[in-house]
Amino acid sequence: MEALFKTWETSRRIYLSYFENYSLDQLNKVPNGYNNNLIWHIGHIIVTQQKLIYRGSHFPGYISDDLLVKYQSGTKPDAYIPQKEADELKTLLTSLIEPTIDDFLKGIFLNYNERTTGTGFHLSSITDAFECNNYHEGMHLGYMLSIRKFV
Template structure:
């Protein structure tokens, strides 16, 4: 699992750069031909991790329900994300890693609700969920690398 955490931390450090390299207007811009924007992808990555790891284990996560409503799978940007919310997402992007890793090492994840993801991956354990989370975040990082060319 240490390799999974190492990969996750590296991915999140790459994602963190988007907050510093793009203005609020650029984070919010949905380019022609795209269904979402940079900030939606960042919010979605945070929400999806909490759903995969915590909700999948029958546990409460560490993000507010209002963020789940805005960024869960099947959503798209609904308006302009404020600077205040951008700051909140930036903080959550890294803080949830530390908390999740701590919870894992404390043995907090004792069960996992097996399921098939929307993309056809079968998750039967918390380890599967962590592996899939890294895959999922990589997909969104790739999308964001395309979006940034047009903002």
């Protein structure tokens, strides 16, 4: 698990760098030929991690239902994300790491809702969920690397 956590922390630092290297307008821009923007991908990976780890284990997690609905799979940006929400997403990127790892180490994730994700990952345990999350975050980082060329 230590390697999974280290990978996740590294991924989140890379995502955090987008707030440092791009303006709010650039984060919000949906380039021609794309359905999403940089900030949507950031919100989406936050929401997905909470769904995979917490909701998959029958816990509510640490994000609001409003964020969950706005950034879950199948959504796309429908409005300009203001600075206040961008700041919230920036904070959530790193602030969720410690409590999630602590919850894992406390052993709260005893029961996992076994299922197969839309991308074909079969999840039967919390470890599977962490592995899937890291894959998912890497996949969306790839999308962001493509988008950044056009903002």
